Amino acid sequence: MGKRKPASSLRSGGLGRGLSMSLAGLRAGGAFALDGALTRLRAGGEQQPDAGDSEFLRREARRFVAELGRLKGTYVKIGQMFALLGEHFLPRALTEALQELNAATQPLPWSEIGPALRDSLGARLDELDVEQEALAAASLAQVHRATVRATGERICLKVQYPGLRDVIDSDFDTVVRMLLLARWLPAGRQLDDWLEAMRLHLHHEIDYEREARLGDAMAQHVQGAAAAANACRYHVPRRYARYCAADVLALEYIEGHLVTDTAISELPQRRRNALGRAMLDLFFRELYAWGLLQTDPNFGNYLIRSGPRSDQLVLLDFGSTLECEATFLQHLGWAIAAGLEQDRTALLESLVGLGCLNARSSAYARDTFTDFCFALLEPLRSPAQLPAEYLNADGDYCWGRSQLLRRAGKRAASSAASLDFATPSRDFALIARKLTGVFTFIAVLDAQFNGHDLAAGHIARWREAG
Structure with a gap:
């Protein structure tokens, strides 16, 4: 990537940078409108379920993301935040393109x-x-x-970076304005609340x-x-x-290795299993015991420090840490417990409490979203309920082989496509992303272990304490 703009550009270049973003938004808006019209014509005037995800629109989404990358700095961070949290209300073509943004840049x-x-x-x-x-x-x-x-x-x-606080709000507003111009962002009170929550999250980062x-x-x-x-x-x-x-x-x-380093993949299976269990245990401690969750799933937020007898997870960067409200934690705790126990009624009740479903949600929306939750929590099932094709000779769950997130992702897309699927809260979206990050970390380790006893133990202690 090119050299990062100097600090003075951050402080005084807002007009030029905003104008560039607005022009990109106008271009994308025209592309979105044209693509939608062409899609409806081809379909005899009716909007299709995959409208807004054509190759034409994917190309325009990539153009827009390239513009974010060119501007660098806060625009890249804002784009990454929309990739992380915007999948519930942005077109899939855009969120997929945003996920390619790279935060690494040349230092000042x-x-x-x-x-x-x-x-x-x-x-x-x-x-x-x-x-x-x-x-x-x-x-x-x-x-x-x-x-x-x-x-x-x-x-x-x-x-x-110097001058960052002076431009972060205006840069966020510029990106939102561009998304509105592009017709990629629908208007509405619920979305306004989401955007303000995202702005707050951005301020937490600095x-x-x-x-x-x-x-x-x-x-x-x-x-x-x-x-x-x-x-x-x-x-x-x-x-x-x-x-x-x-x-x-x-x-x-601290000196250590990323989970993706060759030195970690070459560790004995026993040690990689222990690291995987430690990561899963950490998630349940954060949720059920501490009420603090580091929600950024970036691999760079963890180092693995090897010792002569055991390995440690080094926890870095708490800018995205979520301080959860007691009511939210209660609903989330019960949702995971219900998923562990395959209790559909209890899971539905918890999902309503979390705001992911509501009284008007159709049976289809309820079934598809609960099926997604059950699929995502597959590694936490009792050993007798685990799919045999993902077990090793000792009956241990093979996290890497399971391709869990790819399979669960198909169910998630089906859930989100339902018109009466409620947009979840920012906190739920952050924690769902955190959980998928934990599972991905364990899959990269190619760990092999069953998570049921570990999860069940935390839930039992949480119930006793409550």
């Missing part, structure tokens, strides 16, 4: 990021030796490794004080779990409060 030069660090940390910056070459760069921030001179400790500085607070809370939960189990399967990097600021987050530097 030290001549710009150095002064920003000095403004944020003042004299405290003199206590650090900061490597001028960035370790990584994404759409909203870049990371530099540093050494604390007095102690020799190595830390990471996550530095937010609220480092919130991220620090939630990271500290997660670290306390992890330490408590380690003490109770006499084992430390998770690690949250220590935060160095002295070197944090509103736009700088200072954390312990």
